[in-house]
Amino acid sequence: MHRHPWSEEFVKMSPQARYRGVGPRNYRRSDERILEDINERLTDDHHIDASDIGVKVEGGEVTLSGTVEDRAARRRAEDIAESVSGVGHVQNDLRVAGRTTAVGIGERVEPAAPQGEGSVTGPGAPARDAMVAALDNSSMVLGKQALPEDDTLRRGDAMAGSERRDRR
16 A cells, blocks of 8 residues: 555654754854845745845844735745744834835825725725715714604604603
8 A cells, every 4th residue: 555645644653753843952043044044945935036135133033124026925025034943033024015105205106006996995995885874873883773863753752752641
């Protein structure tokens, strides 16, 4: 019978790896080795263009800076850095290309999403009308039932109640 590495029988036959990641007392990887590993992994990854990513390591803390193509690449670069042995924390300061965060005098502001797509508060948002209706009806925001539009309904009910008391 042919055994596949992912089969349960293969797992039962292999020795248990109980001590992976447990190093000698007071051992700590050098920042240079951590930096080298992160740079190699970012270079070898097929999903990230790392040509504009800067990596800095101080005391096991990694800072990523520069720009990437999209949010997925930003998250992936952070995950790669976190997976390296010896990394204690990753500060992800990567920016997504094409997004403008600060606007100076005379600079053009580009939208984060094309018109008609994207965020809930942006133009053409699918939930915009429901949000406006919820804000217009403050009792809905507070979680209470809306009051009737016509005041006469409330007055009529109150008068009917007083007439009932008088008839008794």
